[in-house]
Amino acid sequence: MSKKQKTAIKQTTTVPPAAVKPTQNAPASGLAFGKTNFQFMLIGIGVILTGFIIMTLDKEEFGFGFLGITLGPIVVFCGFMIELYAILKKKA
Structure with missing residues (x-):
């Protein structure tokens, strides 16, 4: 193979520098949720558990x-709505 052929092959296989740069829409990390999403998820889990604890505190027969x-069910429902918000909220 001559030098001319090697140079021609090398020129066709190189990637222009503009193609290597990351785009502006690329995520900063590989995680699907951000920090605030996880915080809302933990709050939602806490509210759901609080609702179930409230239901167990009832002294009437069979609750x-x-x-x-x-x-209790209203509090649990609110917890699930917080979870839904945490899942649907876009990462900041």
């Missing part, structure tokens, strides 16, 4: 009192 039927 048919206000705490077991009304307040």
Whole structure:
């Protein structure tokens, strides 16, 4: 192989420097969620657990009192809504 052929092959296989630069839309890390997403997820888990604890505090038979039927499920539902928000929130 002559020098001319080697130079021609080398020129066609090089990548221009502009193609190597990362784009502006590239994520900074490989994680799907950011720090605030994880914080909201932990808050949501805490609210869900609090709702289940509230349901166990009901003194009525089979948990048919206000705490077991009304307040606890509302708190659990709010916790799941926080979880949904944490999942759908875009990473900052």
